[in-house]
Amino acid sequence: MDISVVVPLYDEVESLPELTSWISRVMSENNYSYEIILVDDGSTDGSWDMIVKLKEGNPFIKGIKFRRNYGKSAALNTGFEAAKGNVIITMDADLQDSPDEIPHLYRRITEDKYDLVSGWKAKRYDPLSKTIPTKLFNSATRKMSGIHNLHDFNCGLKAYRKAVVKNIEVYGEMHRYIPVLAKWAGFIKIGEQVVEHRPRKYGKTKFGMSRFVNGFLDLLSIFFVGKFGKRPMHFFGSMGTLSFFTGMILAIYLIAEKLYDLSHHVIPRQPTDNPLFYFALVAIILGSQLFLTGFVAELVARSASERNKYQIEETI
Structure with missing residues (x-):
């Protein structure tokens, strides 16, 4: 037809x-x-x-x-x-x-x-x-x-x-x-x-x-x-890793700032007084959640019946 x-x-x-x-x-x-x-x-x-x-x-x-x-x-x-x-x-x-x-x-x-x-x-x-x-x-x-x-x-x-x-x-x-x-x-x-x-x-x-x-x-x-669709960890994992390490860098910076103040006999500020503390906390939590989402999505993708279904145009 x-x-x-x-x-x-x-x-x-x-x-x-x-x-x-x-x-x-x-x-x-x-x-x-x-x-x-x-x-x-x-x-x-x-x-x-x-x-x-x-x-x-x-x-x-x-x-x-x-x-x-x-x-x-x-x-x-x-x-x-x-x-x-x-x-x-x-x-x-x-x-x-x-x-x-x-x-x-x-x-x-x-x-x-x-x-x-x-x-x-x-x-x-x-x-x-x-x-x-x-x-x-x-x-x-x-x-x-x-x-x-x-x-x-x-x-x-x-x-x-x-x-x-x-x-x-x-x-x-x-x-x-x-x-x-x-x-x-x-x-x-x-x-x-x-x-x-x-x-x-x-x-x-x-x-x-x-x-x-x-x-x-x-x-x-x-x-x-x-x-x-066939590699969700590449998306969620990369976003989660980036967010997590950004939060960790901010946390290390806050710790280093406090240690510096103590070594110079300066009364340090409370970490919660610095807005960066909250940015670091949110980034670490968000990064962990994104990574876990990618891990679960990867398990689902690998268990899917069409995980190895690809478009084949021709065979000889």
Whole structure:
């Protein structure tokens, strides 16, 4: 099969007939073998009934229904598991992504040999309350991930080589950082394609301001797990050692200061009168806790079932 189109959706009953018809038309015009995987993330507006109806008239449509709303990441991950195409295209169900982009995205994967191609909506129809925070997050993600050639990590319109989606796990709010997940999994040929951003035709956006806080926390999680997931002691141990020895140096300094005063027959100050005493105490305690955290995390990592699971591209 050439292409799997994975569409996560939540309460998008009005757009589904037009979207699936549009995708099918593009596939037929280009003679692609394909499937459309619609993942209903706990909709309450009759979206699932519409999917069942659409499948009766289009055998290329497949539907997956969650019992409740789990979020876009869960829907994408489930769609990735079900996908059978050599190239996987993801797009939102609100018709703001154009299926006419599919042929070019497909060629970028099959002919240009990219692992992942992410859409960039250079001209957007979103309000400033959404575009400004998005730009800030994209800037932070570029710096932390080292993927400097992407302008928009969160664009729903993306194309993947099959091996990519089968070797990454998307959870939490990680769908915003799939290119980062792909890079940590060893897929480094990541490109970008300018795509059309269409105004929303039906319904309203399902994302609130809380997604920016969650997105930032997930970015930190990706950075930590990707860099130190298999060696947590390197992170916690180094931080703990640095903090502990900083506290010890301050403590030795305070002791030396008191001994100096005694040797010169000067009445020494009480250690608690010096603010450095408290800095030293906190640094020693914090350093010990960080070191112990690293030790426990190392034990957990070494006991994990996937401690020696690595991405192997090819064997001969």
